[in-house]
Amino acid sequence: MERDIYDEDHEAFRDLVKSFVKKYVTNESIQRWDAEGEIDRATMKAAAESGLIGLSVPEEFGGAGMLQDYRFRTVVSEEVIAAGAGSLAGAFGIQDDLAVPYLVHMGTDEQKAKWLPKMATAEVIGALAMTEPGAGSDLRGISTTAKKVEGGYVVNGAKTFISSGKTADLVVTFVKTGEGNRPDAFSIVLIENGMEGFEHGKKLNKLGSHGHDTAELSFTDVFVPDENLLGGEEGRGFIQLMTNLPLERLSIGVAGASAAQAALGWTLEHTKAREAFGQRIIDFQNTRFKLADVAVTVDVMWAYIDRALLAYKEGKLTAEEAAKVKFWASEREWEVLDTCLQLHGGYGYMNEYPITRAFADARVHRIYGGTNEIMRDIVSRQLAGKR
Ligand SMILES: Cc1cc2nc3c(=O)[nH]c(=O)nc-3n(C[C@H](O)[C@H](O)[C@H](O)COP(=O)(O)OP(=O)(O)OC[C@H]3O[C@@H](n4cnc5c(N)ncnc54)[C@H](O)[C@@H]3O)c2cc1C
Known part of the structure; x- marks a missing residue:
């Protein structure tokens, strides 16, 4: 059955996606991503350059400003998956559908200005870390804490099954900032690569999606400055x-x-x-x-x-x-x-x-x-x- 949700802009974009796929999604590259367990940064950057990444980043920050029109992202999924590269589609999705939207919808002006331009170019790869070894479906059961100290928070805990977890530079991290499990006991902090005490664990060996890294993350007394509290407000995580x-x-x-x-x-x-x-x-x-x-x-x-x-x-x-x-x-x-x-x-x-x-x-x-x-x-x- 013919679909009728795309207009000429989406179809023109499809041509662009197809030419990216032709150039970068070969049997050789799929095998390499699978063997290495991750998508190389050069491919991510090339995708950003071609406009396949950064679709959800507002135009003022260098993206396409299409967060609310998911038809463009759908075109990317269709074409990349049809080329047999589900892992690549997954890596694109974590950036544009999971990490970027948190900053666009809930980031402070400073957080947006600092991270979004780099996420649009894939200079910064994002990840979203909610799941823990002891809590997946029941997210109120997480035990990663962010304790308030002067100028910021000290984060302790561990996350698991984090997509793009090995390659991520910025991790949108769900933490406990309060007591108990009421919704206002949780916040989201932005944890950066290189922060002392933040370790990317090993890449997990999975049934599928071999070319897209999934990793454990650990936080030992990681100092996260106040400016990295998403939206600048505590207790809004849920x-x-x-x-x-x-x-x-x-x-x-x-x-x-x-x-x-x-x-x-x-x-x-x-x-x-x-x-x-x-x-x-x-x-x-x-x-x-x-x-x-x-x-x-x-x-x-x-x-x-x-x-x-x-x-x-x-x-x-x-x-x-x-x-x-x-x-x-x-x-x-x-x-x-x-x-x-x-x-x-x-x-x-x-x-x-x-x-x-x-x-x-x-x-x-x-x-x-x-x-x-x-x-x-x-x-x-x-x-x-x-x-
Ligand atoms: C490849 C991969 C990538 C992932 N990427 C990410 C990521 O990027 N970021 C992230 O935060 N997480 C990620 N996850 C984690 C994923 O979201 C969780 O695995 C999922 O939410 C389930 O949690 P769990 O594994 O702890 O299972 P559990 O919560 O232990 O569930 C076990 C079983 O019990 C069932 N169950 C639990 N509660 C109920 C209930 N109330 N009623 C009925 N049945 C129930 C579940 O449906 C399931 O069948 C990823 C997981 C995988 C495998």
Whole structure:
């Protein structure tokens, strides 16, 4: 089904993204990122130069000023994922969808002026650190503390599973500044590379997304100056997190639809090229029926997500609506990728095939950004009239 949410600016931007992909996203670069466990900074900078990073940074700070129009980011996800580079799409997303928006929406003027221009050029890579070894879904259970001292805070604790955690220069970090677990007991501080006592731990060895670093972080008596308290106000951390979660969840839905669409393309190609029992794999009725199901699922995914993209643009995508998109799309993505992988036969189990890597990359979409169980909890609470 033809989609109608893009205008000529988005299509012109798509051409630009395609030329970036042609130049930088090769089999060789995908293999290198996977082997090194991270996207090299030169590629990130080239992406920024081409306008693929910094889309959410306001124009006055050197970006494209498109934070509220997620269609541009969607074009990036579609094209990069179609090229088999889910890890690269992930690294772009952490910068533009997770780190930058905190500064844009909640940073002080000084924080914006200091960090956003460098984030637009990828001179500074950002990360968002909420999860800890002892607390993921239940973020009020975190134990990283930021104790007030003269001129700033002293941070102690550890974070885990942090995307871009090894390569990040600036970590938007969720901490406890008060007692108990009331929402106002939490704040967000900006922790910089090089601050004494801040260590990036080892890169974690994951099921998928091999080319995008995920790391542990530790903080031992890290002095963070007052000017690095996000928004300059203590006790706002929980509200700040809630503000950005709809975008994070929408972005996972978009990645899911992009992967499902890409999987359909790869599978059509494979099943037309390969033969068994004297005919093409696509000539088996089973294959065609499965592909028909996949094609409809992809259409419906986009119909739903496109609606969410427009709602987000109008500032109307609620936490509950974003939670629905996230869990529903990541589950359809999983079904589609599993079906498409099966139609590749043994080749679907080989890491050199994009379907294989996309399948492994997809699994985390049901886990991060809030697990799908937590998403259902959010949606069902609203249905039950409980918040
Ligand atoms: C590759 C990767 C990248 C990540 N990137 C980041 C990042 O950049 N920044 C960051 O802060 N975090 C990141 N995370 C962490 C991620 O957000 C958490 O793993 C996730 O929120 C789940 O938390 P947990 O792992 O502690 O699981 P737990 O909270 O221990 O959950 C375990 C299981 O219990 C279920 N469960 C928990 N509570 C409930 C409940 N109330 N009702 C029903 N079921 C429940 C969960 O759904 C899950 O199935 C990343 C994780 C991965 C794997």
